Amino acid sequence: MPDDMVIGAGAYGMLVALELARLGRQVQVLEAGSVACGASGGPGRRGVRANGRDLRELPLMRQAYRRWPVLEEELGGQGFYQRTGHLLLLERDDDLASADARVQMQRSQGIDCRLVAGAELAEIQTGLSQDIKAGIYCAKDGVCDHGGFTRAVADRARKLGVVVQEDTEISHFETHGDSVTAVITAKGESIAFSGNLFVLANSGAHDLVKTAFNLQLPVWNACLQVMITEPFGRIHVDTLLGHVHRMVSIKAEPDNRLMISGGWHGAWDVTGQRGSVLPSAVEGNLAQAIAVFPELQGVEVAKTDADHLEAMSVDDIPIIDRVPGIANGYVATGWSGHGWAIAPVVATLIVKWALSGERSELLAPFTLKRFGIN
Ligand SMILES: Cc1cc2nc3c(=O)[nH]c(=O)nc-3n(C[C@H](O)[C@H](O)[C@H](O)COP(=O)(O)OP(=O)(O)OC[C@H]3O[C@@H](n4cnc5c(N)ncnc54)[C@H](O)[C@@H]3O)c2cc1C
Known part of the structure:
Protein backbone atom coordinates (compact mmCIF):
# COMPACT_ATOMS: atom_id res chain seq x y z
CA MET A 1 0.00 0.00 0.00
CA PRO A 2 1.43 3.44 -0.89
CA ASP A 3 2.07 6.02 1.83
CA ASP A 4 0.80 8.95 -0.21
CA MET A 5 -1.72 9.31 -3.01
CA VAL A 6 -1.52 12.11 -5.60
CA ILE A 7 -4.44 12.90 -7.93
CA GLY A 8 -3.29 14.50 -11.20
CA ALA A 9 -0.09 14.07 -13.21
CA GLY A 10 0.48 17.68 -14.19
CA ALA A 11 3.47 19.70 -13.00
CA TYR A 12 2.09 19.96 -9.47
CA GLY A 13 1.25 16.29 -9.08
CA MET A 14 4.59 15.17 -10.46
CA LEU A 15 6.68 17.67 -8.50
CA VAL A 16 4.90 16.74 -5.25
CA ALA A 17 5.36 13.04 -6.04
CA LEU A 18 9.07 13.54 -6.79
CA GLU A 19 9.60 15.49 -3.58
CA LEU A 20 7.82 12.83 -1.51
CA ALA A 21 9.82 10.04 -3.16
CA ARG A 22 13.08 11.87 -2.43
CA LEU A 23 12.06 11.85 1.22
CA GLY A 24 11.67 8.07 1.10
CA ARG A 25 7.88 7.89 0.77
CA GLN A 26 6.04 5.32 -1.36
CA VAL A 27 3.89 7.34 -3.75
CA GLN A 28 1.13 6.54 -6.25
CA VAL A 29 -0.07 9.10 -8.79
CA LEU A 30 -3.47 8.59 -10.42
CA GLU A 31 -4.17 10.49 -13.62
CA ALA A 32 -7.42 10.57 -15.60
CA GLY A 33 -5.61 11.00 -18.93
CA SER A 34 -1.85 10.96 -19.39
CA VAL A 35 1.11 12.83 -17.88
CA ALA A 36 0.93 16.52 -18.88
CA CYS A 37 -2.39 16.23 -20.70
CA GLY A 38 -3.84 19.22 -18.80
CA ALA A 39 -2.58 22.76 -18.32
CA SER A 40 0.97 21.45 -17.94
CA GLY A 41 0.96 20.28 -21.56
CA GLY A 42 0.20 21.64 -25.01
CA PRO A 43 2.10 23.80 -27.47
CA GLY A 44 4.55 26.59 -26.71
CA ARG A 45 6.17 27.52 -23.44
CA ARG A 46 5.12 28.80 -20.06
CA GLY A 47 6.36 32.11 -18.70
CA VAL A 48 8.41 31.92 -15.50
CA ARG A 49 7.99 35.52 -14.49
CA ALA A 50 7.74 37.69 -11.42
CA ASN A 51 7.07 40.81 -13.49
CA GLY A 52 3.43 41.87 -13.23
CA ARG A 53 2.61 39.03 -10.81
CA ASP A 54 0.24 39.44 -7.89
CA LEU A 55 2.01 40.87 -4.83
CA ARG A 56 0.96 37.84 -2.75
CA GLU A 57 2.77 35.45 -5.08
CA LEU A 58 6.05 37.40 -5.24
CA PRO A 59 7.68 35.83 -2.14
CA LEU A 60 7.11 32.42 -3.80
CA MET A 61 8.55 33.72 -7.04
CA ARG A 62 11.66 35.03 -5.29
CA GLN A 63 12.35 31.46 -4.13
CA ALA A 64 11.37 30.07 -7.54
CA TYR A 65 14.17 32.11 -9.16
CA ARG A 66 16.63 30.01 -7.14
CA ARG A 67 14.79 26.71 -7.62
CA TRP A 68 14.32 26.66 -11.42
CA PRO A 69 18.02 26.54 -12.46
CA VAL A 70 18.67 23.81 -9.85
CA LEU A 71 15.75 21.72 -11.14
CA GLU A 72 16.88 22.23 -14.74
CA GLU A 73 20.31 20.92 -13.74
CA GLU A 74 18.85 17.99 -11.79
CA LEU A 75 16.81 16.96 -14.83
CA GLY A 76 19.96 16.74 -16.91
CA GLY A 77 20.23 20.25 -18.35
CA GLN A 78 17.97 19.52 -21.31
CA GLY A 79 17.13 23.20 -21.79
CA PHE A 80 13.54 23.11 -20.55
CA TYR A 81 14.05 26.24 -18.46
CA GLN A 82 15.69 29.33 -19.91
CA ARG A 83 16.28 32.73 -18.37
CA THR A 84 15.28 35.25 -21.05
CA GLY A 85 14.15 38.30 -19.07
CA LYS A 140 15.73 36.94 -14.02
CA ASP A 141 12.39 36.02 -15.61
CA GLY A 142 12.28 33.30 -18.24
CA VAL A 143 10.36 30.54 -20.00
CA CYS A 144 9.97 26.78 -19.70
CA ASP A 145 9.05 23.96 -22.06
CA HIS A 146 6.24 22.86 -19.76
CA GLY A 147 5.29 19.55 -21.38
CA GLY A 148 8.91 18.40 -21.67
CA PHE A 149 9.63 19.45 -18.12
CA THR A 150 6.57 17.70 -16.64
CA ARG A 151 7.34 14.46 -18.48
CA ALA A 152 10.98 14.65 -17.34
CA VAL A 153 9.86 15.09 -13.71
CA ALA A 154 7.55 12.09 -14.15
CA ASP A 155 10.44 10.00 -15.53
CA ARG A 156 12.64 10.99 -12.59
CA ALA A 157 9.86 10.23 -10.12
CA ARG A 158 9.27 6.78 -11.67
CA LYS A 159 13.01 6.05 -11.27
CA LEU A 160 12.61 6.76 -7.56
CA GLY A 161 9.77 4.27 -7.35
CA VAL A 162 6.71 6.49 -7.84
CA VAL A 163 3.88 4.58 -9.51
CA VAL A 164 2.20 6.76 -12.12
CA GLN A 165 -1.08 5.21 -13.25
CA GLU A 166 -2.62 6.88 -16.29
CA ASP A 167 -6.19 6.50 -17.65
CA THR A 168 -7.46 6.36 -14.07
CA GLU A 169 -10.09 8.92 -13.23
CA ILE A 170 -10.91 9.38 -9.56
CA SER A 171 -14.51 10.08 -8.68
CA HIS A 172 -14.68 9.73 -4.89
CA PHE A 173 -12.77 9.12 -1.66
CA GLU A 174 -13.34 6.82 1.29
CA THR A 175 -12.97 8.41 4.71
CA HIS A 176 -12.68 7.03 8.23
CA GLY A 177 -13.14 9.66 10.92
CA ASP A 178 -11.26 12.76 9.77
CA SER A 179 -8.93 10.90 7.38
CA VAL A 180 -9.16 9.80 3.77
CA THR A 181 -8.08 6.17 3.51
CA ALA A 182 -8.79 5.23 -0.10
CA VAL A 183 -9.61 6.71 -3.48
CA ILE A 184 -12.42 5.34 -5.65
CA THR A 185 -11.88 5.27 -9.39
CA ALA A 186 -14.62 6.06 -11.93
CA LYS A 187 -14.70 2.30 -12.59
CA GLY A 188 -15.47 1.64 -8.91
CA GLU A 189 -12.07 0.31 -7.85
CA SER A 190 -10.92 1.26 -4.35
CA ILE A 191 -7.21 2.01 -3.87
CA ALA A 192 -6.10 2.35 -0.26
CA PHE A 193 -3.19 4.39 1.10
CA SER A 194 -1.88 5.11 4.56
CA GLY A 195 -0.52 8.66 4.45
CA ASN A 196 -1.60 11.87 2.77
CA LEU A 197 -3.89 12.66 -0.14
CA PHE A 198 -2.90 15.45 -2.54
CA VAL A 199 -5.68 16.61 -4.86
CA LEU A 200 -3.63 18.29 -7.60
CA ALA A 201 -6.23 17.87 -10.32
CA ASN A 202 -6.42 21.60 -11.33
CA SER A 203 -9.54 21.79 -13.54
CA GLY A 204 -10.84 18.52 -12.04
CA ALA A 205 -10.41 19.61 -8.41
CA HIS A 206 -13.67 21.54 -8.09
CA ASP A 207 -15.94 18.61 -8.98
CA LEU A 208 -13.89 16.05 -7.09
CA VAL A 209 -13.82 18.04 -3.87
CA LYS A 210 -17.52 18.89 -4.17
CA THR A 211 -18.55 15.25 -4.63
CA ALA A 212 -16.22 13.85 -2.01
CA PHE A 213 -16.28 16.51 0.71
CA ASN A 214 -19.34 18.58 -0.18
CA LEU A 215 -16.96 21.54 -0.46
CA GLN A 216 -17.61 24.16 -3.13
CA LEU A 217 -14.35 25.84 -4.16
CA PRO A 218 -14.76 29.34 -5.65
CA VAL A 219 -13.07 28.34 -8.91
CA TRP A 220 -14.12 27.68 -12.50
CA ASN A 221 -12.42 26.41 -15.63
CA ALA A 222 -11.17 28.30 -18.67
CA CYS A 223 -9.55 27.00 -21.84
CA LEU A 224 -6.84 29.50 -22.61
CA HIS A 308 -5.87 22.72 -21.99
CA LEU A 309 -8.12 23.71 -19.12
CA GLU A 310 -6.93 25.89 -16.28
CA ALA A 311 -8.82 26.51 -13.02
CA MET A 312 -9.39 30.20 -12.34
CA SER A 313 -10.17 31.65 -8.92
CA VAL A 314 -12.35 34.63 -8.05
CA ASP A 315 -9.48 36.70 -6.64
CA ASP A 316 -6.98 35.60 -9.27
CA ILE A 317 -4.63 33.78 -6.89
CA PRO A 318 -4.65 30.04 -6.16
CA ILE A 319 -6.21 28.02 -3.37
CA ILE A 320 -3.57 25.97 -1.54
CA ASP A 321 -4.96 24.41 1.61
CA ARG A 322 -5.75 21.40 3.71
CA VAL A 323 -9.33 20.26 3.09
CA PRO A 324 -11.41 21.55 6.02
CA GLY A 325 -12.26 18.73 8.44
CA ILE A 326 -9.82 16.30 6.78
CA ALA A 327 -6.53 15.77 8.60
CA ASN A 328 -4.60 14.21 5.70
CA GLY A 329 -6.11 15.83 2.57
CA TYR A 330 -4.55 18.74 0.66
CA VAL A 331 -5.89 20.59 -2.37
CA ALA A 332 -4.22 23.11 -4.67
CA THR A 333 -6.00 24.64 -7.65
CA GLY A 334 -7.25 27.94 -9.10
CA TRP A 335 -3.88 28.91 -10.56
CA SER A 336 -5.64 31.51 -12.73
CA GLY A 337 -3.28 31.23 -15.69
CA HIS A 338 -0.05 31.79 -13.77
CA GLY A 339 0.54 28.66 -11.70
CA TRP A 340 3.50 27.37 -13.66
CA ALA A 341 6.26 29.67 -12.46
CA ILE A 342 5.69 29.02 -8.75
CA ALA A 343 5.09 25.25 -9.06
CA PRO A 344 8.50 23.99 -7.82
CA VAL A 345 8.32 26.12 -4.68
CA VAL A 346 4.64 25.48 -3.92
CA ALA A 347 5.13 21.71 -4.39
CA THR A 348 7.96 21.68 -1.85
CA LEU A 349 5.98 23.75 0.65
CA ILE A 350 2.88 21.51 0.37
CA VAL A 351 5.00 18.42 1.01
CA LYS A 352 6.70 20.08 4.00
CA TRP A 353 3.30 21.04 5.40
CA ALA A 354 1.88 17.54 5.02
CA LEU A 355 4.90 15.80 6.55
CA SER A 356 5.72 18.24 9.37
CA GLY A 357 2.25 19.58 10.15
CA GLU A 358 3.61 23.12 9.86
CA ARG A 359 2.41 25.42 7.13
CA SER A 360 4.93 27.90 5.71
CA GLU A 361 3.88 31.53 6.12
CA LEU A 362 4.43 31.86 2.36
CA LEU A 363 1.26 29.81 1.84
CA ALA A 364 -0.87 31.92 4.23
CA PRO A 365 -2.42 34.15 1.50
CA PHE A 366 -3.79 31.13 -0.37
CA THR A 367 -5.98 29.45 2.26
CA LEU A 368 -9.74 28.91 1.97
CA LYS A 369 -10.18 31.07 5.07
CA ARG A 370 -10.07 34.14 2.83
CA PHE A 371 -13.46 33.03 1.41
CA GLY A 372 -14.87 32.31 4.86
CA ILE A 373 -14.36 28.54 4.36
CA ASN A 374 -12.77 26.90 7.42
C1 LIG B 1 -2.57 28.11 -22.27
C2 LIG B 1 -1.98 28.30 -20.90
C3 LIG B 1 -0.95 29.22 -20.71
C4 LIG B 1 -0.37 29.38 -19.45
N1 LIG B 1 0.70 30.24 -19.31
C5 LIG B 1 1.31 30.33 -18.11
C6 LIG B 1 2.47 31.15 -17.97
O1 LIG B 1 2.96 31.74 -18.95
N2 LIG B 1 3.06 31.22 -16.76
C7 LIG B 1 2.56 30.56 -15.65
O2 LIG B 1 3.14 30.68 -14.56
N3 LIG B 1 1.48 29.74 -15.78
C8 LIG B 1 0.85 29.61 -16.97
N4 LIG B 1 -0.23 28.80 -17.11
C9 LIG B 1 -0.72 28.07 -15.93
C10 LIG B 1 0.04 26.78 -15.65
O3 LIG B 1 0.33 26.10 -16.85
C11 LIG B 1 -0.83 25.91 -14.74
O4 LIG B 1 -1.20 26.66 -13.61
C12 LIG B 1 -0.10 24.66 -14.27
O5 LIG B 1 0.39 23.93 -15.36
C13 LIG B 1 -1.07 23.82 -13.45
O6 LIG B 1 -0.49 22.57 -13.16
P1 LIG B 1 -1.34 21.44 -12.47
O7 LIG B 1 -0.45 20.28 -12.31
O8 LIG B 1 -2.02 21.98 -11.26
O9 LIG B 1 -2.53 21.17 -13.48
P2 LIG B 1 -2.66 20.23 -14.77
O10 LIG B 1 -1.45 20.25 -15.59
O11 LIG B 1 -3.95 20.63 -15.41
O12 LIG B 1 -2.78 18.79 -14.15
C14 LIG B 1 -3.93 18.32 -13.49
C15 LIG B 1 -4.13 16.89 -13.92
O13 LIG B 1 -5.20 16.32 -13.16
C16 LIG B 1 -5.87 15.39 -13.98
N5 LIG B 1 -7.21 15.18 -13.40
C17 LIG B 1 -8.24 16.05 -13.34
N6 LIG B 1 -9.30 15.48 -12.72
C18 LIG B 1 -8.92 14.23 -12.37
C19 LIG B 1 -9.58 13.16 -11.71
N7 LIG B 1 -10.83 13.27 -11.27
N8 LIG B 1 -8.90 11.99 -11.55
C20 LIG B 1 -7.62 11.87 -11.98
N9 LIG B 1 -6.93 12.86 -12.62
C21 LIG B 1 -7.59 14.03 -12.80
C22 LIG B 1 -5.91 16.08 -15.34
O14 LIG B 1 -6.12 15.15 -16.36
C23 LIG B 1 -4.56 16.76 -15.38
O15 LIG B 1 -3.59 16.00 -16.07
C24 LIG B 1 -0.86 28.63 -18.35
C25 LIG B 1 -1.90 27.73 -18.52
C26 LIG B 1 -2.46 27.54 -19.79
C27 LIG B 1 -3.57 26.55 -19.96
Missing part, protein backbone atom coordinates in the same frame (compact mmCIF):
# COMPACT_ATOMS: atom_id res chain seq x y z
CA HIS A 86 10.61 39.66 -19.16
CA LEU A 87 9.57 43.02 -20.50
CA LEU A 88 6.21 44.39 -19.37
CA LEU A 89 5.30 46.99 -21.98
CA LEU A 90 3.77 50.37 -21.18
CA GLU A 91 1.89 52.43 -23.71
CA ARG A 92 -0.66 54.71 -22.05
CA ASP A 93 0.25 57.78 -20.00
CA ASP A 94 -1.71 56.40 -17.04
CA ASP A 95 0.36 53.22 -17.08
CA LEU A 96 3.58 55.22 -17.31
CA ALA A 97 2.45 57.17 -14.27
CA SER A 98 2.11 53.90 -12.34
CA ALA A 99 5.43 52.44 -13.51
CA ASP A 100 7.65 53.71 -10.68
CA ALA A 101 5.20 52.43 -8.09
CA ARG A 102 5.07 49.01 -9.79
CA VAL A 103 8.88 48.81 -9.90
CA GLN A 104 9.15 49.90 -6.28
CA MET A 105 6.59 47.31 -5.12
CA GLN A 106 8.35 44.47 -6.94
CA ARG A 107 11.76 45.55 -5.61
CA SER A 108 10.37 45.67 -2.06
CA GLN A 109 9.64 41.95 -2.51
CA GLY A 110 13.21 41.24 -3.61
CA ILE A 111 12.38 41.13 -7.32
CA ASP A 112 15.14 42.77 -9.32
CA CYS A 113 13.55 44.99 -11.99
CA ARG A 114 13.89 48.40 -13.58
CA LEU A 115 12.08 50.83 -15.82
CA VAL A 116 13.59 50.99 -19.32
CA ALA A 117 12.87 53.40 -22.18
CA GLY A 118 14.49 54.84 -25.32
CA ALA A 119 17.76 53.24 -26.41
CA GLU A 120 17.80 50.84 -23.47
CA LEU A 121 14.31 49.55 -24.37
CA ALA A 122 15.32 49.17 -28.04
CA GLU A 123 18.44 47.30 -27.02
CA ILE A 124 16.39 44.74 -25.06
CA GLN A 125 13.79 44.39 -27.83
CA THR A 126 13.86 45.76 -31.35
CA GLY A 127 10.86 46.18 -33.65
CA LEU A 128 8.43 47.47 -31.01
CA SER A 129 5.69 49.91 -32.05
CA GLN A 130 6.48 53.61 -31.64
CA ASP A 131 3.46 53.74 -29.31
CA ILE A 132 5.29 51.70 -26.70
CA LYS A 133 6.75 54.29 -24.36
CA ALA A 134 8.64 52.16 -21.85
CA GLY A 135 8.83 48.77 -20.20
CA ILE A 136 9.46 47.24 -16.81
CA TYR A 137 12.28 44.74 -17.22
CA CYS A 138 12.96 41.73 -14.96
CA ALA A 139 16.21 40.11 -16.09
CA GLN A 225 -5.85 30.12 -26.21
CA VAL A 226 -2.34 29.77 -27.59
CA MET A 227 -1.15 30.46 -31.16
CA ILE A 228 2.14 29.50 -32.81
CA THR A 229 3.12 31.44 -35.91
CA GLU A 230 4.85 30.21 -39.03
CA PRO A 231 8.59 31.05 -39.04
CA PHE A 232 8.82 34.83 -39.08
CA GLY A 233 12.30 36.16 -39.69
CA ARG A 234 11.47 39.85 -39.68
CA ILE A 235 11.35 40.09 -35.88
CA HIS A 236 13.85 38.62 -33.49
CA VAL A 237 12.37 38.05 -30.05
CA ASP A 238 14.70 36.98 -27.24
CA THR A 239 12.72 38.26 -24.31
CA LEU A 240 9.42 37.16 -22.84
CA LEU A 241 6.99 40.00 -23.55
CA GLY A 242 3.84 41.07 -21.79
CA HIS A 243 1.76 44.22 -21.81
CA VAL A 244 0.23 46.19 -18.97
CA HIS A 245 -3.14 46.78 -20.65
CA ARG A 246 -3.23 44.76 -23.88
CA MET A 247 -4.24 41.08 -23.70
CA VAL A 248 -1.06 39.81 -25.29
CA SER A 249 2.00 37.80 -24.33
CA ILE A 250 4.73 36.89 -26.83
CA LYS A 251 7.43 34.26 -26.49
CA ALA A 252 10.15 33.04 -28.85
CA GLU A 253 9.71 29.51 -30.17
CA PRO A 254 12.29 27.40 -32.03
CA ASP A 255 12.71 27.96 -35.80
CA ASN A 256 11.97 31.69 -35.63
CA ARG A 257 8.37 31.11 -34.68
CA LEU A 258 6.49 33.09 -32.04
CA MET A 259 4.01 31.96 -29.45
CA ILE A 260 1.20 34.48 -29.03
CA SER A 261 -1.24 34.27 -26.12
CA GLY A 262 -2.44 36.63 -23.40
CA GLY A 263 -5.56 35.31 -21.70
CA TRP A 264 -7.92 34.87 -24.68
CA HIS A 265 -10.39 32.02 -24.18
CA GLY A 266 -11.63 29.25 -26.48
CA ALA A 267 -14.87 27.26 -26.17
CA TRP A 268 -15.02 24.06 -24.12
CA ASP A 269 -17.14 21.12 -25.24
CA VAL A 270 -18.20 19.42 -21.99
CA THR A 271 -19.40 16.24 -23.73
CA GLY A 272 -16.31 15.70 -25.84
CA GLN A 273 -13.99 17.17 -23.19
CA ARG A 274 -12.19 19.19 -25.87
CA GLY A 275 -11.52 22.87 -26.38
CA SER A 276 -11.60 24.74 -29.67
CA VAL A 277 -10.43 28.23 -30.55
CA LEU A 278 -12.88 30.98 -31.51
CA PRO A 279 -12.05 32.84 -34.74
CA SER A 280 -12.86 36.17 -33.04
CA ALA A 281 -10.37 35.40 -30.26
CA VAL A 282 -7.66 34.43 -32.75
CA GLU A 283 -8.24 37.68 -34.64
CA GLY A 284 -8.36 39.71 -31.43
CA ASN A 285 -5.14 38.20 -30.07
CA LEU A 286 -3.33 38.74 -33.38
CA ALA A 287 -4.48 42.37 -33.50
CA GLN A 288 -3.00 42.93 -30.03
CA ALA A 289 0.30 41.35 -31.10
CA ILE A 290 0.41 43.55 -34.21
CA ALA A 291 -0.17 46.62 -32.01
CA VAL A 292 3.06 45.66 -30.22
CA PHE A 293 5.03 44.61 -33.33
CA PRO A 294 3.61 46.33 -36.45
CA GLU A 295 5.87 44.09 -38.59
CA LEU A 296 3.70 41.13 -37.58
CA GLN A 297 1.01 42.35 -39.99
CA GLY A 298 0.26 39.44 -42.32
CA VAL A 299 1.98 36.77 -40.20
CA GLU A 300 0.59 33.28 -40.79
CA VAL A 301 -0.64 31.27 -37.83
CA ALA A 302 0.59 27.67 -38.00
CA LYS A 303 -1.17 26.27 -34.95
CA THR A 304 -3.92 27.29 -32.55
CA ASP A 305 -4.87 25.52 -29.33
CA ALA A 306 -7.47 25.90 -26.59
CA ASP A 307 -7.49 22.32 -25.41
